[in-house]
Amino acid sequence: MNVLLCPFSDAGYLYPALAVGRRLRRRGHAVFPLVRPGAAGVVGEAGFAALDAHEYGGARAFSVAWWGETGAAQYRAVVRAAREVRADALVTSILCHGALLAAEALDLPVVVLGFAAHLWTYGRGGEGERHGRAAMREQRLLELLRRYELARERAGLPPRRDRRRDLPLIGSGLLLRGDPALEHPGAELPEGVRHVGPCPWEPAADPAALHRLTARVRRIGKPVVYVHLGRVFGGESMWPRLNTTFTGGPFQAVVERGRSGEPRPAPEADVVVVREPWMGPLIELSDLVLTNGTSSPVLAALMREKPLAVAPIGSEQPLLSEACVRAGVAVGFPPGPGPAGDGVAALGTAYAGGLGERVRALGARLNSSGGAAAAADAVVAAAASSERAVAPNAAHTGAAHTGAAHTGAAHTGAVPTGVASTMPVPVRGGAWTPALDSPVDVGTGRGGP
Secondary structure, three states: OEEEEOOOOOHHHHHHHHHHHHHHHHOOOEEEEEEOHHHHHHHHHOOOOOEEHHHHOOOOOOOHHHOOOOHHHHHHHHHHHHHHHOOOEEEEEOOOHHHHHHHHHHOOOEEEEOOOOOOOOOOEOOOOOHHHHHHHHHHHHHHHHHHHHHHHHHOOOOOOOOOOOOHHHHOOEEEEOOOHHHOOOOOEOOOOEEEOOOOOOOOOOOHHHHHHHHHHHHHHOOOEEEEEOOOOOOOOOOHHHHHHHOOOOOOEEEEEOOOOOOOOOOOOOOEEEEOOOOOHHHHHHOOEEEEOOOHHHHHHHHHOOOOEEEOOOOOOHHHHHHHHHHOOOEEEOOOOOOOHHHHHHHHHHHHOOOOHHHHHHHHHHHHHOOHHHHHHHHHHHHHHHHHHHHOOOOOOOOOOEOOOOEOOOOOOOOOOOOOOOOOOOOOOOOOOOOOOOOOOOOHHHOOOO
8 A cells, every 4th residue: 555644744743644654664555755845854764755745836835834824735735746656545634634635636545643632523522611612612623614615715626515514624534642531521522533542753862962961950950841832822922931930949941942933041040942853852851841732742741651731822732731630640830921939839739749640540541552553553444445435346456546436547556666565454344453563663762742
């Protein structure tokens, strides 16, 4: 089987897709990541040759910062790349509307990798969510559908009518990287949406950089807080609060600036700012993790049994942050300016150990979940289901796709030059297949920002 990976090229979206791609490759499938040029090095470290999205007309189309504006360009780039590699299935990210449209136009199955928790309206239940979060789920779904329809119109595709509004956004299956404990109690996920657990992979740490950082934090001697900042969405910067919290207090911080803009540490603050494509060793070096509530640092912390402090600012951050507090694995951290004692008190609560038992329990579940192996199962199952729907009595030939059915006219299933021969994976009854390969080769020492 030929699989085109077409997620956003930002680390928090690309790394999980690469983890799934590595699983698929270990099973004998050919995997082709389509990414913007700056991600080619990371893709190479994962063991793949990158397809340059710019060469397929996808300039800026695989940057999450432009997700709402570049759906049509993403659609065209994915269509061209999928035809070139003779793709049998796509793997993409949540918010990648162009990839969903390309899968529909080419009549290809597409599996969507989501966040740690479900963002949209539940299938059933969830009405008791406090602070109007159920209404916010509905608003978020409507906004995404509006953006999807706009991308569809710009791509020149006709409107579609579905029995369920969210169906176009989940493709052949929307896979959440968290755990049911991060959903609202009593809520049921919509059909086609399921948890698979984390899909951890990241580039190897730079030994020299890690050694220098380790020596520095040991000299200071205070408990270490790993801080992973996300987007501020036009809100207030975390830096005033970080400076007051880590100046003259009981904690020191290693701050990954993430996508939060220019760092502004005070000269006297016990803060070191890093900009690395890896976070696992930094979390292992730390005693607790402070995050705005984005999926990758939350999951990476829990997989290493580190307690969390959460300071959400916008987008999906409040939903996941509230879920972590509700599950007893995090405390709230005041994000805006204020007295130093407020931030110190929050970190002290997390550090004191009261969250430990629940953090360990949830971390154990995440570490034992299917993760990338379960996601690879989903890709194989989706492809097999698509083959049966098109030609239930004939073998799939890997043909080009016309938008209605596989015609078999474009190619015969021959493997492109330089790609390992593929091996079919049996799927019984269209169910999710069990993990067919060995345990995760990356382990809990890896994670994606």
